[in-house]
Amino acid sequence: MMVNRNVLTLDEFTLREMKAFPRATGELAGLLRDIGLAAKRINVEVNKAGLVDILGNTGDINVQGEEVKKMDQYANDQLMGVLQHGISCAGIASEELDEMVAFDNRVSMNSKYICMFDPLDGSSNIDVNVSIGTIFSVYRRLTPAGTLALTADFLQPGLRQVAAGYVIYGSSTILVYATKRGVNGFTLDPSIGEFCLSHPGMRCPETGTIYSINHGNFSQYAEGVQKYITGCQQKDETNGGPYTQRYIGSMVADVHRNLVKGGIFMYPATLQKPKGKLRLLYECNPMAFIVEVAGGMATDGHQRILEKVPASLHERSPLFIGSSGMMEELEKQGRLDFR
Ligand code: AHG
Ligand code: MN
Ligand code: MN
Numbered sequence: 001m002m003v004n005r006n007v008l009t010l011d012e013f014t015l016r017e018m019k020a021f022p023r024a025t026g027e028l029a030g031l032l033r034d035i036g037l038a039a040k041r042i043n044v045e046v047n048k049a050g051l052v053d054i055l056g057n058t059g060d061i062n063v064q065g066e067e068v069k070k071m072d073q074y075a076n077d078q079l080m081g082v083l084q085h086g087i088s089c090a091g092i093a094s095e096e097l098d099e100m101v102a103f104d105n106r107v108s109m110n111s112k113y114i115c116m117f118d119p120l121d122g123s124s125n126i127d128v129n130v131s132i133g134t135i136f137s138v139y140r141r142l143t144p145a146g147t148l149a150l151t152a153d154f155l156q157p158g159l160r161q162v163a164a165g166y167v168i169y170g171s172s173t174i175l176v177y178a179t180k181r182g183v184n185g186f187t188l189d190p191s192i193g194e195f196c197l198s199h200p201g202m203r204c205p206e207t208g209t210i211y212s213i214n215h216g217n218f219s220q221y222a223e224g225v226q227k228y229i230t231g232c233q234q235k236d237e238t239n240g241g242p243y244t245q246r247y248i249g250s251m252v253a254d255v256h257r258n259l260v261k262g263g264i265f266m267y268p269a270t271l272q273k274p275k276g277k278l279r280l281l282y283e284c285n286p287m288a289f290i291v292e293v294a295g296g297m298a299t300d301g302h303q304r305i306l307e308k309v310p311a312s313l314h315e316r317s318p319l320f321i322g323s324s325g326m327m328e329e330l331e332k333q334g335r336l337d338f339r
Contacts, residue, residue, distance in 0.1 A: 001083050005199070006117045007194060007196045008038050008195050008196065008197040009186075009196055009197075010032065010035055010175065010186045010194065010195040010196075010197075011029070011194075012198055013184065014028070014032050015029050015034065015187070017029070017179070017181065018103075020070075020181075024092055027088045027111060027112060027113060028088070028113065028138070028162065028179075029140060030086060030087060030088040030263075031083075031086070031089055031113055031163075031168065031266035032114065032163070032165075032177060032323070033090035034082040034083055034086040034089070034148075034271055035079070035082070035115075035136055035165070035175075036175060036195055037081075037082050038075075038078040038079045038081070038082045038083075038134075039134060039167040039173070039175055039195075039327050040188070040195075041078045041118075041195060042071075042075045042078055042134060042167075042169070042238075043075070043169055043173045043188065045071065045074055045075075046071065046126070046132065046169040046308035047169070056107075056312075061285075063095075063096075063097070063098045063314055064095065064314060066280075069133075069202050071120055071123060071126050072120045072123050072286065073096065073120035073157060074094055075134060076096040076097070076117075076119040076120075076121045077095050078096070078119075079092070079094070079117055079119055079134070079136075080101065081253065083103070083115055084101075084103050084105075084108065084110075087107050087108070087111065087112055088111050088113060089108060089111055089112045089114065089115050089305075090102065090109060090110075090111040090113065090114050090141055090145075090148075090149040090153070090328060091103055091107055091108075091115075091141075091149030091153065091154075092115050092116065092117070092150075093114075093116045093154045093281065093313050094116065094117050094118070094119060094282070095117070095118045095119065095242060095279055095281075095283075095314075096119055096306075098151075099151075099313075100114075100149070100151055100154050100313060102148040102149040102150070102208075103149070104148065106336060109145070109146055109147060109148060109149075110145050110146055111141075112140055112141060112145055113138050113139065113140060113141065113162065114138075114139055114141050114149050114153045114154060115136060115137070115138050115139075116135075116136065116137045116139075116258040116281050116282055116286075117134065117135060117136040117137070117282060118135040118279065118282040118283050119130055119134055119248055119296040120133070120134060120136065121133045121134065121135050121166075121251055121252045121283065122248065122249060122250020122251065122252060122253065124249065125248070125249055125250050130248060130249070130250065131168055131169065131170035131171075131248060131250050131252075131253040132168075132169055132252075133166050133167055133168040133169060133252030133253060133256075134166060134167040134251050134252075134294070135165075135166045135251055135252055135282060135283055135286050135287065136162075136163075136164065136165055136166070136188055136254070136286060137158075137161055137164040137281070137282070138161065138162045138163040138164065138284035139153070139154070139156050139160055139161055139162060139165075140160070140162055141153040142156070151232070151313070154281065154310075155310045155311070155312075155313070157306060157308060157309050157310070158208075158280075158284070158285030158286075158288055158289055158305060158306035158308065159306040160291045161285065161306075161309060162179065162181045163177055163178065163226070164177065164231045164285070164286035164287075164289040164290050165177030165178065165286070165290065166252045166256070166286065166287070166290070168250075168252055168253055170253060170258055172187050172188065173187070173188035174186065174187050174188070174198070174199070174256075175188070175195045176199070176202065176256065176259075176290065176292040178289055178293040178294070179293075180293065180296050181204040182201050182202075182293060183201070183203075183259075183293050183294045184197060184199060184200055184201065184202065185197075185198055185199025185200075185202055185244065186198060186199075187199075194328050199260075201264060202260070202294050203295050204258075204259050204260060204262070204291055204294040204295045204296035204322070204323055204324075205261065205262030205323055206262070206295070206323055206324055206325045207239075207262055207323050207324075207325030207326055208258065208261055208262020208263040208264070208322070208325075208326060209240055209243045209244055209263070209322045210240075210243060210244050210246050210256065210257070210258055210264070211229070211232045211243050211244075211245055211262060211263060211264050211265075211266070211326070212243075212245070212246050212247045212248075212254040212257075212261030212263065212264065212265040212269070213225075213229065213245075213247060213265070213266040213267070214247060214249075214267070215229075215245065216249070217270050218240055220270035220271045220272060220337045221268050221269075221270060222268065222269065222301075222337050222338055223334060223335050224270045224301075224333035225266065225331075225333070225336055226333045227333045227334065228329070228333045230329050231329075231333075232245070232256070237339055239329075244293070246263075250265075251265065251267070251278065251283060251287070251319075252287070253311060255287050255321060256290065258321075258322050258323070259290070259291060259294060259296070262277055262322075262323045262326075263322050263323060263326070264320065264321070264322035264323060264326040264327065264330065265319070265320075265321050265322055266319070266321075266330075267318065267319045268301065268320070268336060268337065269301070269336075269338055271319045271338065272337050273316075274317040274337065275315070275317060275318065276300075276316050276317055276318035276319060277316060278316060278317060278319050279314060279315070279316055279317075280305070280308060280310055280315050280316065280317040281310055281313060281314075281315070283319070283323075284298070284300075284305050284317050284319045285305060285306065287319075287321060288304075288305035288306050288319075290308060291321050291322065292306065295324065296321065296322055296323055296324055296327070297321070297322070297323075297324050297327040297328075298315045298319065298320065298321040298322075298327075299320050299321075299327070299331075300318045300319065300320070300337075301320060301336030301337045302336075302339070303338070304311070305317065305319065305321075318336070318337055319335070
């Protein structure tokens with residue numbers, strides 16, 4: 001099959017978007033290019049993970065109290081490296097780092113953006129060849145340019161995101177990013193090593209027939225969540241049920257599939273983890289921003305994810321995200337957590 005060489009690359013696309021704003025400096029385009037570069041490097045390592053000694057654990061425990069996989073560390077270092085050496089980012093916070101890092105050089109300090117990421121999402125899937133991803137989110141800093149970034153720059157509600165995106169290292173590698181202007185997906189063409197526009201103007205279908213949740217925790221969920229799941233399993237002429245259940249265990253891949261096909265993803269509060277598992281800043285906010293720009297919805301069961309005011313870098317939140325029709329149905333079910 002012929003590959004279409006006329007499609008826009010990620011760089012060409014972001015520069016074209018930039019030109020739509022007369023006052024744009026190109027900093028955001030530069031930041032996205034840097035993230036794209038890190039993603040390509042991570043992709044290469046993920047693809048040969050079985051061949052070299054980067055599978056398995058480093059033996060360390062991360063700030064979330066979980067074992068750190070070697071690839072998590074590698075991905076974290078790549079992202080931090082490109083952003084630190086680039087000219088478009090004043091500092092970062094990452095799922096893998098205890099504290100935020102302010103880049104202490106003149107060029108970085110003059111940047112207006114800060115960036116947060118989950119370097120590798122779904123890392124328990126690395127050893128078994130299942131899709132994993134990277135999630136990132138970009139904010140305008142609150143502190144003035146020319147100074148060191150501070151923790152307050154990172155504790156902004158998700159509504160203030162300038163851009164957010166993810167990369168999936170799957171059967172092909174795709175980078176999807178959103179600004180308020182829209183959501184676009186770029187598939188990596190390995191023959192030229194470039195992300196090429198493959199999914200322009202992505203929209204989340206209003207409804208779908210896929211629900212994604214860890215069923216093993218059923219007895220641990222609040223009544224409303226249990227009711228919704230049971231409803232998904234019922235035959236129903238009006239909504240086309242029973243629905244299909246799909247759960248990869250890499251949120252980024254589960255949400256991407258639902259964004260393309262229509263569906264709902266849930267990581268609710270459980271009796272043991274009343275705040276859920278996913279991190280508000282590195283996982284929930286970026287995915288909520290992307291899905292909302294695409295026309296979908298994201299809540300914690302009480303409140304819109306993007307309106308939550310974070311109190312700390314690593315805070316967790318329950319997450320319900322997906323097609324608006326399915327989210328509205330979920331909200332009719334009553335209590336979705338244990339408050
Ligand atoms: P991470 O690898 O960054 O720690 O994230 C894993 C997350 C998320 O991607 C996934 O949906 C969820 O953990 C799976 O958790 P359960 O095994 O508890 O279902
Ligand atoms: Mn994750
Ligand atoms: Mn992770």
